[in-house]
Amino acid sequence: MRQLSTLGGCTHPIRLDGHRTEYDIDTTTGEIGRVLRHLDSAALPAAQLLVRCNNRRTTRCAACAEVYRRDTFHLITAGLRGGKGTPEQVAAHPRVFATFTAPSFGPVHNCPSTGRPCRCGTHHDQDETALGTPLDPDTYDYEAAVLWNAHAGQLWRRFSTYLRREVAKRAGLSQRRFREHARVSFAKVAEYQKRGAVHFHAVIRLDGPGGGNTPPPPWATAELLTDAIKAAATKVRVDGPTIDGRAHTFTFGRQLDIRTIRSADFTGGEELTERAVAAYIAKYATKGAETATGALDRPLKFAAELAQLDISDHARRLIRTAWTLGARKSLEHLRLRAWAHMLGFRGHFSTKSRRYSTTLGALRNARAEWRRAQATADEPETTTYVLAHWAFAGTGLSDAEAWLAASLEPAPGTEGEPTT
Numbered sequence: 001m002r003q004l005s006t007l008g009g010c011t012h013p014i015r016l017d018g019h020r021t022e023y024d025i026d027t028t029t030g031e032i033g034r035v036l037r038h039l040d041s042a043a044l045p046a047a048q049l050l051v052r053c054n055n056r057r058t059t060r061c062a063a064c065a066e067v068y069r070r071d072t073f074h075l076i077t078a079g080l081r082g083g084k085g086t087p088e089q090v091a092a093h094p095r096v097f098a099t100f101t102a103p104s105f106g107p108v109h110n111c112p113s114t115g116r117p118c119r120c121g122t123h124h125d126q127d128e129t130a131l132g133t134p135l136d137p138d139t140y141d142y143e144a145a146v147l148w149n150a151h152a153g154q155l156w157r158r159f160s161t162y163l164r165r166e167v168a169k170r171a172g173l174s175q176r177r178f179r180e181h182a183r184v185s186f187a188k189v190a191e192y193q194k195r196g197a198v199h200f201h202a203v204i205r206l207d208g209p210g211g212g213n214t215p216p217p218p219w220a221t222a223e224l225l226t227d228a229i230k231a232a233a234t235k236v237r238v239d240g241p242t243i244d245g246r247a248h249t250f251t252f253g254r255q256l257d258i259r260t261i262r263s264a265d266f267t268g269g270e271e272l273t274e275r276a277v278a279a280y281i282a283k284y285a286t287k288g289a290e291t292a293t294g295a296l297d298r299p300l301k302f303a304a305e306l307a308q309l310d311i312s313d314h315a316r317r318l319i320r321t322a323w324t325l326g327a328r329k330s331l332e333h334l335r336l337r338a339w340a341h342m343l344g345f346r347g348h349f350s351t352k353s354r355r356y357s358t359t360l361g362a363l364r365n366a367r368a369e370w371r372r373a374q375a376t377a378d379e380p381e382t383t384t385y386v387l388a389h390w391a392f393a394g395t396g397l398s399d400a401e402a403w404l405a406a407s408l409e410p411a412p413g414t415e416g417e418p419t420t
Ligand SMILES: [Zn+2]
Pocket: 009, 010, 011, 012, 013, 052, 053, 054, 055, 061, 063, 064, 065
């Protein structure tokens, strides 16, 4: 039970065969001394070492996705109001929360917030499965929809370059001089809309030349940042492939939402707070295309699998389009077959610029260190030498282990902190 409790509820742990030996080191001579601890997987109750799968998808491992969501929450929060190595003064820097959408690939069923009916003439409920599916699947531009997803990451990268340019222009600075005055930091997450198009939510912040540690120049305001984002998002385009004589070009959709983030948890009401933004981004960091497709959360091996999947016709068509395009030599670099289950998108779900705040890796290390410190709290601090060898032996829990694991409370340090 103790072995299972360290998994913190992970239902698909990675199983390892091997051993780990920790030796004492004589600090005066530097020689390796006695064995402090020895662990052999064969001697463990599960006969193998079990480690968390760390999968970020809720549909794959609810417990690990929850840890990922909380880490993302802390990472975003740190960039908004400091903490985890980021100074608190970032809360006074201009910050906005922006949403970038894909253009239209054809009319889809929707339920407008205005209360008007959908273009098909009916009023749809919020949770109706028809939402986001094309009014006319035969004229819906599946090819462009998949290719847009496949180029979304590139479009974002180019946008971030344009954004620095637009901010510099408004400050009356050359791009070279700009770096001496200010930095643009961001953290973003990709989310699938019901129609299967990726869109991005991003926190964008203006800092001084040294990043979050330095105050932004006097000209740096949320208004200037908003204006620059609008200009950059409108201008940016990526030239795509030419398919059967049709040249594809990719841009963001016209729907662009930019809101200033207020550093006030105490305002309440309509204000967009740091906490709301962090919670929103963290939530979407644990979701993949399955939110749009319903079921598929892993790569396809054969096109024939597609017929058996319990997914919408719209999702099936998007995946089939990706699979078919994936056979083209000229599109090899897009790896559309490997990413067909992601509807063509192969970018990272959450990314951030280097200076935004801490990293997920740093948060994981801090947690592991804290747990180690708890486990060895009553031992004197020593310098040790570790010799270890581990080999992959499989994944998952046996029926008996799963039964036992289900009856356990998570071990301290594996459950994270409450976020809402
Ligand atoms: Zn897991």
